[in-house]
Amino acid sequence: MKNLQSNISHAKYDFINSLVFEKLESYTPEPSSNLEKIPSQDPYTLNGQKLRLNFIRQHLKSNVDYLSGEKIFDNNESLKGNIENYIGMSQIPTGIIGPLVVNGSVAQGHFYVPLATTEGALLASYNRGAKACRESGAITVITLQEGVQRTPTFKFKNLIDLGKFVSWVLNHKETFASLTRETSNYAILNDIGVNIEGNILILRFEFTSGDASGQNMVTICSDKICKYIISNCPVEPVFWTIEGNASGDKKATSLTTRVRGRKVTAEITLKKEVIASVLKATPALLYHQWKISHLGSIKMGSIGTGMHPSNALAALFIACGQDVACTGEASTAITRMDIDENGDLYCAITMPNIIVGTVGGGTSFPTQKECLELIDCYGPGKSGKLAEIAIALCLTGEISIISAMSAGHFTDAHQKLGR
Known part of the structure; x- marks a missing residue:
């Protein structure tokens, strides 16, 4: 457990070092005067649009064929995993x-x-x-x-059952880290937090997720860990859910620290x-x-x-x-x-x-x-x-x-x- 805790501290704060x-x-x-300025003339005309597209192609060396409308998306197979009941693209x-x-x-x-x-x-x-x-x-x-969280939540008959459960969980951190590595090539479990509200236990699994934003990745890893917990822990909860709405996912929270x-x-x-x-x-x-x-x-x-x-x-x-x-x-x-x-x-x-x-x-x-x-x-x-x-x-x-x-x-x- 000490080794894991050491890894957790390093993973959470290794962005701050002397090399940075x-x-x-x-x-x-x-110098600001040397930087190329975006053409601002003709803001609402086809000519102005072409000036800015040429600026991007010539000075930034970027391809903008789809942004310009010269090419049209038609690879419907690539939509799998992103949308259902597809009808077309909203243009913004x-x-x-x-x-x-x-x-x-x-x-x-x-x-x-x-x-x-x-x-x-x-x-x-x-x-x-x-x-x-x-x-x-x-x-x-x-x-x-850096960190992305899931907060699986468990309900027990009483605090005594909850206490036995959480004690077992905290003694299996290394196992959960191994399960994460088995489930994902990129996710790393860095921290586990505990929040107790009566007979309700909220676990906070905190991961890093490589270059993905990570919501799906950490959900899948957390689910694997939770199913292992339910199958092996000494006390079974009366109810559990993969997310107790305490991770801050897609909402403003006061957890600014x-x-x-x-x-x-x-x-x-x-x-x-x-x-x-x-x-x-x-x-x-x-x-x-x-x-x-x-x-x-x-x-x-x-x-x-x-x-x-x-x-x-x-x-x-x-x-x-x-x-x-x-x-x-x-x-x-x-x-x-x-x-x-x-x-x-x-x-x-x-x-x-x-x-x-x-x-x-x-x-x-x-x-x-x-x-x-x-x-x-x-x-x-x-x-x-x-x-x-x-x-x-x-x-x-x-x-x-x-x-x-x-x-x-x-x-x-x-x-x-x-x-």
């Missing part, structure tokens, strides 16, 4: 913003990020936030922790002159707006203090083939702003539940694959990169909306672009 900080410290972003407008400059523990460089939405002003807002950030430097991002998917934090210091030129505001205006918004979140009992991370995540998830319902948990965020000794504005965001995948699910469908390839996030070894790009994107959106509200531009932007 050396990598972050040595990164020098390319997709654009790009950027470049988004990131100095992350995994994601490093500049990215032109695809976003799918029907909300006018959304891409303009994130594009403006990305511009303010890159003219101030790079957004620093660190992945802190834990993790679901990846726990990631990001920061940037915005220069006061950039705030003036790009955001048309001042550090003091943004800081006061953030304080008001932070207080409002607390007063209304919000889960987290973010303004609208779900906007970024929903648009990114749709474009890149993610489980959009996971914005329920993924959009939980703690944001912070502070004026430093130079009069510049320090901005930070921490998100404990960014659950994304770059293999499986909807990632291999044509337009979703093209979008993932635009940001070099398609395939094995890329899910951590996608998570860090996602939080950097969310930070640009928090900066942009807070500046718009603080300077009185919020309504005007929506009247101009959202009607």
Whole structure:
């Protein structure tokens, strides 16, 4: 058991090490003036669309034949495992913003990020936030922790039976880890938590899931473990279920000190002159707006203090083939702003539940694959990169909306672009 506990600690926190900080410290972003700008002319014409498609093909060297409509999806066999009663594809407008400059523990460089939405002003807002950030430097991002949970729940006649059961369970952690390895090539069982409510026992199995978002993977592994438990434990529960609705799956929860998917934090210091030129505001205006918004979140009992991370995540998830319902948990965020000794504005965001995948699910469908390839996030070894790009994107959106509200531009932007 001691060996397992040692492995658990290592697996949960091995993202934080000296090599990561050396990598972050040595990164020098390319000057903002050297980065290619997305063609913005003719926003609503076929000519403007062609300009942007040519930009992607020539400068980003990406294939966008399906996104452009030049090719049409017709591989119906590939839908197995993703949908039932298929009738066709819903078409959602997709654009790009950027470049988004990131100095992350995994994601490093500049990215032109695809976003799918029907909300006018959304891409303009994130594009403006990305511009303010890159003219101030790079957004620093660190992945802190990783884990995906299932919470099987068991009911007993009384507490004595529950106690015998849980004692047996805790003495078989190594067996459960072996069962996980037998069931999946990628899942690793890192932790087992116990929560007792009278004669109800909630177990929390926490796994890592490689480059898949992992919900199905951890469900199958947890089911294998639970069936082993039921067949071998000394006390049989009167009822059990694979999920007691305590894992945080597809819903906002107050468990911001834990993790679901990846726990990631990001920061940037915005220069006061950039705030003036790009955001048309001042550090003091943004800081006061953030304080008001932070207080409002607390007063209304919000889960987290973010303004609208779900906007970024929903648009990114749709474009890149993610489980959009996971914005329920993924959009939980703690944001912070502070004026430093130079009069510049320090901005930070921490998100404990960014659950994304770059293999499986909807990632291999044509337009979703093209979008993932635009940001070099398609395939094995890329899910951590996608998570860090996602939080950097969310930070640009928090900066942009807070500046718009603080300077009185919020309504005007929506009247101009959202009607």
